[in-house]
Amino acid sequence: MNRSTTDVSDSEAAKEMVKNALLRKPGGEDVIDEYKSQNSLSQRTRRQLVNILTSHMTENHGRMPSRKQKEKYALGIVALFPSLKDPFSPKGYLNQDFLLLFGAETASKMLEKWDTAFRPKVIKEAKQLTQSTELSRLMKAAEKLTDNDDTNWDSDMATLLLLLHLLPPTAGRKRVKISPSDAVDKLVHFHKSCCSIDEHLRRGGGKQPYILAAGRTQNRIDTFYIVVDKRLIPCQATSSLGAFDELFKSHYVFNLSFDESLVQLYTFVQTTIYNIDVTTTDESPRIRELRAKLIN
Incomplete structure (x- = not known):
């Protein structure tokens, strides 16, 4: 057969x-x-x-x-x-x-727990970081102080990017350490709705999925997509948090590894928010330290 x-x-x-x-x-x-x-x-x-x-x-x-x-x-x-x-x-x-x-129960944890259990604590913890111009802008967006700033993300996406700064990429035997700012491109891209999406896909990178947010400005997104190996999958979600929820889940549905630059971020989300494979996953000291600060 x-x-x-x-x-x-x-x-x-x-x-x-x-x-x-x-x-x-x-x-x-x-x-x-x-x-x-x-x-x-x-x-x-x-x-x-x-x-x-x-x-x-x-x-x-x-x-x-x-x-x-x-x-x-x-x-x-x-x-x-x-x-x-x-x-x-x-x-x-x-x-x-x-x-x-x-x-x-596991599938709903991100959307149910983010606003009350994580978002305000991530913002509070990020205030302890050395402030740069980029971090200051993200902080204002996360705290909803820049509603008229069309060049910044909405509150949820800004807070997720603050979390990325709290869990920056690490160097390894096969990877070179990059900054959190550079790692953002591995997580989310803004696409102006008047431009061709096909052109963006032709320029796309590797097989690891990322969010493509299409709209007039970064805080006025019309549609979210997940891009996987230059394929475009429309998100059911209409919010940046919902799009990130689908992005994370896509790794398991498509059986994909986490992007090297985002391993710290995704592992934290996996174990601390979704509570998946908590006892069997290899975590860095930084992940364990941040979890203790946010949960205790």
Whole structure:
């Protein structure tokens, strides 16, 4: 049996598994009926779908199903509901895939905890850094003191960039240390909406994903995209924080490593905000120190 035949067989088996799981659970048949009539699913029904399948997966594979088992459910979803498939995702719908990999509680942590548990503390801690012109501008934007400054980011993106300054890139055996200011380009690019996005993609860099924020000015963004290997994926989110949430999740959905310049930042977000693989991830002393300051 060749690989393509095997892939089809795996897809059909996953499809039947998901279909049977839905038909056996309350509300599952409603999910199937909505898709048949609308060729799509509402946000409420998508969440219902994930909740049903997460419950089914836990019942059959325990509280800690393997990544392979989770990916089989994700494959079954896009086989049964093909219009949900992200054309650039090997497994399906980005947030949906992440939900199946880690569960709803983990998937929602960034958006739920950022404003109260992290943003104000990051700003406070960043005030201890040696102030430069760039840091002063980010600080004012983070504290919402520059509403009319079209050359700066909104409060959430400015605070995320302050976090990058608190967790600057480090040098290693295979990498040269760069400044946080240079590392910003590995995280987010502003694209003026009147210019060609195709031209930007042609000039694009490596395979690690980043945010492309398109709008008239940096604090008036119309659309956020994730760029992966010169491919453009529109974000569901309409805010910079939501776009960053999707950017982080894309590493797991596409099975990508963190950009070397952003390892400190992403590792902190992974372990401290999402609480993923906390005890098994290699963390720098700076990450542990910052977590202690922000959480205690």
